[in-house]
Amino acid sequence: MKRFFLIAGLSLFLMSFTYFQDSGAIIEALKSTDVSKISSYFDDYVDLKIMEKDEVKNMGRNQAGVLLRSFFSENGVKAFEKISDRQLGNTMYVTGKLTGNNKNYNITLLLRAKDGKYQILTIRIS
Template identity: 25%
Template sequence: MKKRVLLGMAALFLSVFLAVAQEIPAGVVPAFKKGSSQELNKYMGDKVNLILLGSSTNVDKQKATAMMQEFFAENKVSGFNVNHQGKRDDSSFIIGTLMTTKGNFRVNCFLKRVDNQYLIHQIRIDKTNE
């Protein structure tokens, strides 16, 4: 009986985890791991709020891609770890650590649902003190 309860709870936990994980498009994390602005472009909304090292700007998708390409060129990416992710109503987010040749950066990536898909509407990148 205990095994059934534990298996049931594990299955429930796994299904809830997978449902939350699906709110983040599968290609977003690999795009950060590669430092690929072109891959991120596929998941951006028409307008993106970019906050790069304290400088905030609202730009269209094309300009956001160019700015992220410039950031990745200046900070060669060696990895990306997801520290936390979640979902609330019609929005979701990822918080992670971007490892580069110039140090680590905290990345907050916020997505909102538009026409049954989640698109990036804000990327915030700040230098960490680690």
Template identity: 30%
Template sequence: MCVVKLLYLTNRHLFYENHALFIILVARSDPRTVAYFSFHTTAKTKFYMKKIISTLTVFLSLVMLSFTNQGTNLDEVIGALKDGKASELGKYMDENVEISLPDKSNSYSKAQAVLVLKDFFDNNEVKSFEVKHKGDQNGGQYCVGTLQTKSGNYRTTVFMKTKTGKDYVKAIRFQSVE
């Protein structure tokens, strides 16, 4: 913010320097009014402006990058399903997780859920996981796909909920596809 003392001048120019920015005040014949402002930039001003613009560009890029990284937990969960790794899935689970298998369905603690999924993957060796659909709903993310195993195919649904800025797995459902 510039602070400029207005001098009562008639038809004269006042040159005032404030941080490499020259402001020319031109007074009209009425000494109480200032007619217009004219701004002149110097090399030093241009240097500072470039520095400010480049700093803002870097800052905004980092902010945008942080927003794009928020949805990667679902991609990590999908990768763990493709590999059949229960311990990897456990990294993204909430404290209580609902797991629905073809023969049983229950709510488990994080540690129990990892053991149940490990047992499921040991009995059903994973070949691949194909994502059919994924999206956002009710403050979280979900994914629907087909888990192909040596013993059969399963329609798999993963529900994630956002909690304290992070997405956690709240439910995983495996339904036999005939």
């Protein structure tokens, strides 16, 4: 019985590192401001809210990538700084700042663990 709990505990411990590495890769993709890399972490459907525009729910990953690329190019986004993250079960929230042409934008991401890695479900930019 002790062996079972030891193996189960070790497995959970190692799985937590897998999720951490995936969230770290998403943060690095944001820092590079490469929308292709960022969109590779999108779930099949993404909710996207950008500035004063209406929120679009259940947008396909390709369409979300196009809108995000448009926002990045129109606003000259060139850097990302993570402010905080918080994990609740298999869900993680990441907040940060995007630096653009003479202006900073707040960004919030909702990530969910799916098939052993984090995927982006929601992006909000204000």
